[in-house]
Amino acid sequence: MRFVYSFDFKEPPKLTEVGGKGMSLILMTQQGLPVPPGFVLSVDFFKPWFDYIKCTPEWQKVINSSSRELKIHTDALKKLCIHLKLYPDRRKAFEVALNVFEGNSKNLLFAVRSSSPEEDLEGASFAGGYETTLGVKRETIEDALRHSFASSLDERVFLYKKEHGFPLENPRIAVVVQLQIPSETAGVAFSLNPINNCYDEVVINGNFGQGETVVSGLASPDTFILDKVSEKIIEKRLGRKETSIWLAPNGGTYEKPSPSRKGICLKDKDLLSLLKMISNVENYYQKPVDIEWAFAEGKLYLLQARPITAYIPLPEEMQTAPGQQKLLYLDATLAKQGIHDPLSFMGTDYLSIFQSKIEGAMTGKNISGVMDGIQGFFQGRMYLNISNNIKLYGKKKLIDTYSLLDMTSAEIIANIDEDEYIPKVLPPKLRGVLRGTILNSFGMGFNVLKALKAPAKYEKVFLERAEQYIEELKNERKKDLTIKEFAERTTEKFVSFFVIALPILAAIAAAKSGIVKIFKDSSPEIKSKVTFLEKALPNNVTTQMGLSMYRLSLFEEVNQSSSFEVFKKGLEAKSFSKAFINAWESFMEKYGFRCPKELDIATPRYYEQVEIFYNQLKTMAQNTNAKHNPQVIFDEARQQRENDFIELLKEAEKKGKAKKFKKYYEMLITFSGYREAPKYYWIMTVAELRKKVMEAAEMLTASGRIDHRDQIFDLTIDDLNMGMTNPSVDLRALASQNTIFLKKLANIKEFPRVIDSRGKILPPPKKEAREGKLVGEPISPGTVRGKVKVLRSPDEKPILPGDILVARATDPGWTPLFINAGGIILEVGGMLQHGALVAREYGKPCVSGIEDAISILKDGQMVEIDGLNGTIKLL
Incomplete structure (x- = not known):
C-alpha cells in the first residue's frame, strides 16, 4: 500500500491509485515535458476518511436521497470533513514528500487539486465537479487537502455519476500537490477545434495571471486558432479579459482587472511553443487532448493534460492523412433515413451487402466504399462520399437530389470549397461507372417507358411482382x-x-x-x-x-x-x-x-x-x-x-x-x-x-457462447456463419473487437450532417433571423397552432391530439405519432424524406430545416406553423 507517488516516479502506478489527473502528470513528467514538480496522495491515503464518512447517518441519507434533496444531504456530509485529521502513517508520508521542496524557497506556494480515478477519462470528464486550491502555504496545506477531499462528496459529483452510470457507493479520491507557478499568462489549449471538430486545428484560450479565470469562465479569454499541418496562425481573437487572478506573496490569490485588456496575452512565438507542446501530448496519447498551460518568466509549463471527451470521432478508415487531399462525407443515416442513433454492427454489415447488390445491378460494378466509392455503411452509420459523387456526377445533381431529402444538407453541399474537397481524378473503382450505368439501364429504361405510357397497366405488373x-x-x-x-x-x-x-x-x-x-x-x-x-x-x-x-x-x-x-x-x-x-x-x-x-x-x-x-x-x-x-x-x-x-x-x-x-x-x-x-x-x-x-x-x-441474445448483433453475418459452423470460434472476442469504435459513439447526442476526412464539421449557411419567427423549408402546406412537444425518440413521451411534434428527424417508426400531431417541425428532412411524405399524406402542416429546433423550442410553447411558406411563428 503506497500513500505517495512523486511525479518522477519511475514505474507508472495504476490509474485506480492516483486518478486521471495524477496519472497524466506522472506520464507527462516521464516524457520530459515541463511539468512543475509535485506528487500525488494516493486513493489509499484517503481510505480512512472514507471509511469514517460511510459509517455516518449523513452518508446513508445521501445514498438514499432523491435528486431534489441531494444538495441538503451532501452539504451536511461535507461539513463533517472540516474536522478530519491525518492518521500518523499518512502524516509521516505526507511530510516526507513536502520536505523534498524545502530547499527551493522559504515562501513556497502549492496548487492542490483533486484527482479522481473516474475523472479525466475518455468519455467522462467530471468537468467542474472537483475543487482546486491555489497559492497554498505549507502551514495551510492540510485544509486544502480536506477541501479537495470534500469535493468528492459534492452534489455535482453524485449527479454526474448517476447520469453516467458510475456507482455511488464507493467514492474515491486522490489529490495532486504541485509547486505553484507564478504565471504571467495561462490558460487551456485543445488539440482539435472544439467548435468545428477539426483534427488539424489547435485552439488556445489565454488570459493574464493564473489560468483559473479561463478554466472557470470568470473572464472571456483571448482565443487563438492554429493549423497543425502548416503551423500557421489562422485566427487571433481578442477577449474582454474582464478580470485576472494572481498569487499573493503570503499565500492565496487575489483578483484584479487584467493589466492590458486591449492587449493580446500571447506572442506568436509563445503560440508556436504551445502548438508544439500540445502536439507532443496528443502524439503520446494517440487521441485528442486538452491541456492547461502557464508561462512564467518566459518559460512554458504543462499543468495538466487529459483526453477530450466531447467530440465526434471518425473511424481511422475514413480519415485522410494531415495535409493530404480531404474528402467530404454526408451522414445519410440521418439526412436520408432520419435515424439518429448508430446502427448495430450486424445492421451496417447487412446493409452493406444490400447496397453492394443494388449498386451492382445499377452499374455492373461494386462501387461501395466510404473513401474510394460512392457511399458505404460503416461503423453504425451510412456515409455518402460527397467528394467522389461530385467528381462523378457533378455538384448540381447532388444538390438537386438532397434538396428533396434534406434541404439543409443541400445548402451545405452548395457552399463547399471545391478546391479543398473535390479530387483531381476519380478513384480507380469509380472509373467507367457512367458507361456501366448506361449499359445496365437499357432494361430499366424500357420499364420506365412502359410506366409512362400505361400507368395502370404497369401498376398491375408491379403489384403482381410484389406478391x-x-x-x-x-x-x-x-x-x-x-x-x-x-x-x-x-x-x-x-x-x-x-x-x-x-x-x-x-x-x-x-x-x-x-x-x-x-x-x-x-x-x-x-x-x-x-x-x-x-x-x-x-x-x-x-x-x-x-x-x-x-x-x-x-x-x-x-x-x-x-x-x-x-x-x-x-x-x-x-x-x-x-x-x-x-x-x-x-x-x-x-x-x-x-x-x-x-x-x-x-x-x-x-x-x-x-x-x-x-x-x-x-x-x-x-x-x-x-x-x-x-x-x-x-x-x-x-x-x-x-x-x-x-x-x-x-x-x-x-x-x-x-x-x-x-x-x-x-x-x-x-x-x-x-x-x-x-x-x-x-x-x-x-x-x-x-x-x-x-x-x-x-x-x-x-450454450454460453454469447452473454445475451442481443450480443449477436455485435457480429457480422460472416462472423455468425463461421461461429455456427465452428464451435471453437470465440464469438465474445469478435463482438468485443467489432464494437470498440461503436462504444465511442455512445455519448454522442447529435451526429453532424456533413463532416470531412479530418473531422471538420461543415455548418449550414446562416439564415436571416426574424424576431419571433423561425424560417425553414416548406414541406406540407397548411397552417396550425398548437403546443410544442419535443421528442428525441418516438417512445419518449406521448403526443396528444393537437400537439406540435418537434423532432430532429423521423423514420417510419414515428408514423403513429403523426396521427395525433397537429403539425410537425423537423430539423432534418426534405420533400421526399419520410416525415414529409407522411405529413402530406395525413394533411398535417410540416416545416423542416429548422436548425437546433429541439433545443430552441420547449414543451408547452405555443407556435403557429405555416407549412406553405416554411415558417414557425413563436406565440
Missing part, C-alpha cells in the same frame, strides 16, 4: 439455409424486385416535373394549388399503417383495458371480440415487422415489443375530437386535392395543356403512394432475417 416476392421470401424461410445463404439469396431476390419498382419512382419524378412546367408562369395562388396535389394520395403503405393503428385504437378492448398486463392476458387468451382479434392479427401480419429504427436488424419489431405498441394505441385512443380524427383529416385532404385538380385543369385548358396535365395527374395518383413500397418490402426482408438470427441467438446464449 410474387412475398411468396419467394416465405419459400426461402422454409428452406434449410444458413443465415449467410438466406441473407444473400433474399437480397438478390429483392434486387430483382427493386428493378421493377424503380421505374415507378422515375415516373413520379417525371409527373411532378411535368406539372411544375405547365404552371411555371401561373399566379402564386395557382402554384400553391400544385403543392396540394400531393396530399392524401392512395396506396401509401405507411399512411395506411397509421390509419390502421387508429382504427385499432377505437376498439373497446384497448380503451377498457386498465393496464398492459390486463390487455396482454385478454390477447393471449383470445377472450376479446372476434372483430378485434381479426383486426389485431391482420395488422400484425401486414405491419407487425415495422418499428422505429426498422432499418437495423437489431431493432425489435412491433410484434416483439407489444407493450410499446399498446401504449401508442392508448395514446391514440385519447384522440376523440372530430377535428383531430386522422381518417376525417385524410378524407378532407383528398377532397381538397380533387377540388384543386379541377381548378388546375381549368387553368391547364387555358394554356392548351389539359390533356398533358391529366396524364401527369393520373401518373401522380397511380404511382406516388408507392414511393414507400420498396422500403416496406425491404424491411419485411430484414425482419425475416432477424427471425433466423434470433433463433441462432437463443442457441448461442443457451
Whole structure:
C-alpha cells in the first residue's frame, strides 16, 4: 500500500491509485515535458476518511436521497470533513514528500487539486465537479487537502455519476500537490477545434495571471486558432479579459482587472511553443487532448493534460492523412433515413451487402466504399462520399437530389470549397461507372417507358411482382439455409424486385416535373394549388399503417383495458371480440415487422415489443375530437386535392395543356403512394432475417457462447456463419473487437450532417433571423397552432391530439405519432424524406430545416406553423 507517488516516479502506478489527473502528470513528467514538480496522495491515503464518512447517518441519507434533496444531504456530509485529521502513517508520508521542496524557497506556494480515478477519462470528464486550491502555504496545506477531499462528496459529483452510470457507493479520491507557478499568462489549449471538430486545428484560450479565470469562465479569454499541418496562425481573437487572478506573496490569490485588456496575452512565438507542446501530448496519447498551460518568466509549463471527451470521432478508415487531399462525407443515416442513433454492427454489415447488390445491378460494378466509392455503411452509420459523387456526377445533381431529402444538407453541399474537397481524378473503382450505368439501364429504361405510357397497366405488373416476392421470401424461410445463404439469396431476390419498382419512382419524378412546367408562369395562388396535389394520395403503405393503428385504437378492448398486463392476458387468451382479434392479427401480419429504427436488424419489431405498441394505441385512443380524427383529416385532404385538380385543369385548358396535365395527374395518383413500397418490402426482408438470427441467438446464449441474445448483433453475418459452423470460434472476442469504435459513439447526442476526412464539421449557411419567427423549408402546406412537444425518440413521451411534434428527424417508426400531431417541425428532412411524405399524406402542416429546433423550442410553447411558406411563428 503506497500513500505517495512523486511525479518522477519511475514505474507508472495504476490509474485506480492516483486518478486521471495524477496519472497524466506522472506520464507527462516521464516524457520530459515541463511539468512543475509535485506528487500525488494516493486513493489509499484517503481510505480512512472514507471509511469514517460511510459509517455516518449523513452518508446513508445521501445514498438514499432523491435528486431534489441531494444538495441538503451532501452539504451536511461535507461539513463533517472540516474536522478530519491525518492518521500518523499518512502524516509521516505526507511530510516526507513536502520536505523534498524545502530547499527551493522559504515562501513556497502549492496548487492542490483533486484527482479522481473516474475523472479525466475518455468519455467522462467530471468537468467542474472537483475543487482546486491555489497559492497554498505549507502551514495551510492540510485544509486544502480536506477541501479537495470534500469535493468528492459534492452534489455535482453524485449527479454526474448517476447520469453516467458510475456507482455511488464507493467514492474515491486522490489529490495532486504541485509547486505553484507564478504565471504571467495561462490558460487551456485543445488539440482539435472544439467548435468545428477539426483534427488539424489547435485552439488556445489565454488570459493574464493564473489560468483559473479561463478554466472557470470568470473572464472571456483571448482565443487563438492554429493549423497543425502548416503551423500557421489562422485566427487571433481578442477577449474582454474582464478580470485576472494572481498569487499573493503570503499565500492565496487575489483578483484584479487584467493589466492590458486591449492587449493580446500571447506572442506568436509563445503560440508556436504551445502548438508544439500540445502536439507532443496528443502524439503520446494517440487521441485528442486538452491541456492547461502557464508561462512564467518566459518559460512554458504543462499543468495538466487529459483526453477530450466531447467530440465526434471518425473511424481511422475514413480519415485522410494531415495535409493530404480531404474528402467530404454526408451522414445519410440521418439526412436520408432520419435515424439518429448508430446502427448495430450486424445492421451496417447487412446493409452493406444490400447496397453492394443494388449498386451492382445499377452499374455492373461494386462501387461501395466510404473513401474510394460512392457511399458505404460503416461503423453504425451510412456515409455518402460527397467528394467522389461530385467528381462523378457533378455538384448540381447532388444538390438537386438532397434538396428533396434534406434541404439543409443541400445548402451545405452548395457552399463547399471545391478546391479543398473535390479530387483531381476519380478513384480507380469509380472509373467507367457512367458507361456501366448506361449499359445496365437499357432494361430499366424500357420499364420506365412502359410506366409512362400505361400507368395502370404497369401498376398491375408491379403489384403482381410484389406478391410474387412475398411468396419467394416465405419459400426461402422454409428452406434449410444458413443465415449467410438466406441473407444473400433474399437480397438478390429483392434486387430483382427493386428493378421493377424503380421505374415507378422515375415516373413520379417525371409527373411532378411535368406539372411544375405547365404552371411555371401561373399566379402564386395557382402554384400553391400544385403543392396540394400531393396530399392524401392512395396506396401509401405507411399512411395506411397509421390509419390502421387508429382504427385499432377505437376498439373497446384497448380503451377498457386498465393496464398492459390486463390487455396482454385478454390477447393471449383470445377472450376479446372476434372483430378485434381479426383486426389485431391482420395488422400484425401486414405491419407487425415495422418499428422505429426498422432499418437495423437489431431493432425489435412491433410484434416483439407489444407493450410499446399498446401504449401508442392508448395514446391514440385519447384522440376523440372530430377535428383531430386522422381518417376525417385524410378524407378532407383528398377532397381538397380533387377540388384543386379541377381548378388546375381549368387553368391547364387555358394554356392548351389539359390533356398533358391529366396524364401527369393520373401518373401522380397511380404511382406516388408507392414511393414507400420498396422500403416496406425491404424491411419485411430484414425482419425475416432477424427471425433466423434470433433463433441462432437463443442457441448461442443457451450454450454460453454469447452473454445475451442481443450480443449477436455485435457480429457480422460472416462472423455468425463461421461461429455456427465452428464451435471453437470465440464469438465474445469478435463482438468485443467489432464494437470498440461503436462504444465511442455512445455519448454522442447529435451526429453532424456533413463532416470531412479530418473531422471538420461543415455548418449550414446562416439564415436571416426574424424576431419571433423561425424560417425553414416548406414541406406540407397548411397552417396550425398548437403546443410544442419535443421528442428525441418516438417512445419518449406521448403526443396528444393537437400537439406540435418537434423532432430532429423521423423514420417510419414515428408514423403513429403523426396521427395525433397537429403539425410537425423537423430539423432534418426534405420533400421526399419520410416525415414529409407522411405529413402530406395525413394533411398535417410540416416545416423542416429548422436548425437546433429541439433545443430552441420547449414543451408547452405555443407556435403557429405555416407549412406553405416554411415558417414557425413563436406565440
